[in-house]
Amino acid sequence: MPGRRWPVGRSRMKHDKPTALTPADVDQLAQDRSPEARIQMLSKLLRTAEQAVLAESGQALVQDLLHRLAHDAVQQVREAVAWQIYNSPFLSDGLARDLALDVISVAFPLLRHGEAVGDALLLEVIGQGRADKQMAIAARQTLSEAVSGALAAVGNLAVVATLAGNEGAALSDASLLSLADRYAHVPLVAEPLAGRATLPASVVERLVAHVSDKVRAHLVERHRLSPVIAAELAAHGRDSATLALLRPVSKPGMDGDALAVHLHEQGRLSVPLLLRTLCAGDFDFFAAGISTKSRVRKANAMALLLDGKWDGMKALLDHAHVPKHLFAPFQVAMRVAKTLGYRGGAEGRDTFQTEALGRIYAECGQSEERAMDNLLLQLFDRKHDDMVDAAMDVAGMPFIPLRGNVPKK
Template sequence: MQLLTEKLTQADVARLLSDPSTENRSETARKVSAQYAETGLGMKERALIEDIFRVMVKDVEVRVREALSDSLKDNPDIPREIAVSLANDVSEVALPIIEFSDVLRDEDLLEIIASKGEDHQQAVARREHVSENVSDALVETGNEKVVATLVRNDGARLSERTMNRVIDAFGANKEISEPMALRSELPLTVAERLVALVSDKIRDHLVTHHAMSADVATDLFLSAREKATVGLLQPDTNLRDVVELIDQLHRNGRLTPTLIFRALCMGDTTFFEAALAKLADIPIANAYRLVHDKGGKGLEALFEKCRLSRKMLRVCQAALEAARDMQLNSGDDRVRFRQVMIERVLTRFEDGFDPDNLDYFIAKLGRQAA
């Protein structure tokens, strides 16, 4: 084959396309594509090769078009019309270009999603980068396999609204909910919904597979869910995210006294203050002043307004004292805070309390407060 660096002529183009052998035409597609990727081609040579591509995308043999697609999938310089034509072809031809080509724009991908089937849609979902708009369209297909592929792709951007739609529609499908939970970035509210979803499944499994009473199973799953929920809260979590989480918990009946107390036991005074503000229906700034009233009357009145048990009041006061001491002496260290808080409880309130079993203590307080 005459090298393109020696310049293609119209006669060369005709000769390359005249061989009726499918294998030869497929090989020609690969070789011409490789030459097109090289630097140093003149404008005429590039234009001639592009003319070859325009003919090849209409070749009657799928193998030829497939070879062309596979050879051009990583080339960012091919004309968009060629990429679009290949992307709208049969699956064997379209999938490499759809999945790998940077030439395709969002509008091209949206058209493919709307007009093609599952194979094409899954190829879109596998792309290295998927925009929020394209992710929305993929979720709109309602195809579980497509959505599962999408949520497994950490390069796909999903808005919080879209993530919630996925949970609403496919939360019961572990092929979707599990990879969703493993994504590198999740809004706090979405993570909490996944925690609740998994806990519900655990409870149902305990009841149906282990001859466990519904009450005992509920106690176990609530404890697991609340531990996981508190674990979502990090020291750098901003107040807006905390408030959104508390709103969601309250709206779904999951802002329980034991959850609030558990967060405080882990040193999260921001969650504690915002949660009490929500229950009392007052501004967070007001709750903050009441919680940290040195005379103690503020917290007592806030507990009464929130209808929280006085049995938890003294323990919360001890935890708040520990939090203030930690801020002065140890900084932001949750493990150390937990130890200090338990020491306060041991010395003041709980004879025989096992410091390694905070879960039991919280559950006991919850039962007493009920």
């Protein structure tokens, strides 16, 4: 069994005295050819050898005996060899290869735990096509990009999922992108992939695109939408899913500025997304987005936002090609932030979100502009019911979904 552990000579207490092999040991082995006898001899041999009792000639004898035992006809003996030497100085390259290419119960300790096992051997084993061995390798404490890339290409879901969730596996951007392209629709792989500490913006964008497809299918099925309306709302879903992913990926190694640049290059840094990030209280990403679209320094954009200087922010929105008739919701959100003294942190975020949504709906919800209706639809889409109710209390009116006709005063 892969989980079997055999006694390791190195773990003996310090007060144990090593005992060299004697002619009596050899005679006993000749008389008793049971697996237990050979395993007992193996343990004694390694204790003696690793405590430097053997002379140089004896070391060569150890290597020869280990090779013989590694090819023993009894699997139990070969397992004992593997478990006792997977990190031993007596594990030669040839011996490692013999054990790694054996059945999984013999190969497991080397493939899973062997620190000296090189990439060339791991790649050879992966090429055998054995899923059980690939699983053992995928769970190693560390993996190089070359080995991770080979595992990513094997096509076995369990192996790929284990790899995606292994933070010790070095995955190149190309491998990550390939996994996102092939498995974004498979939760078994997509979930651990999305949970990695660092992800390039291109992979985040692929995951966002997949979620958008799910949202589109859900809308078409549940609301019996026409293809035209479904296509229009698909963009809403992309922005909503993008915003939902912003916070989880804002970890060490995931640069919000880089993500803003990537989304802009992909044509995905939209006006609705900017408004949603602002109203969500994600000031850092909002400043990064406005900075990217307007080509001004992020620090300047953040200063204007935190100081509540609308004239300056209005100029940035103009440079960012935000239509002037959509400026109002941004102005309202900034005014709410200034009134509350909110500066984009976790403290006070819920209060700011509720107040901003309510004031925007009250002041902008009766606009004759269809573009404003669409913008507010996307702003409220996927908001929790309790938050919408609280926002409507702020607005002093019931929430009438903007998908329908909003009564005009």
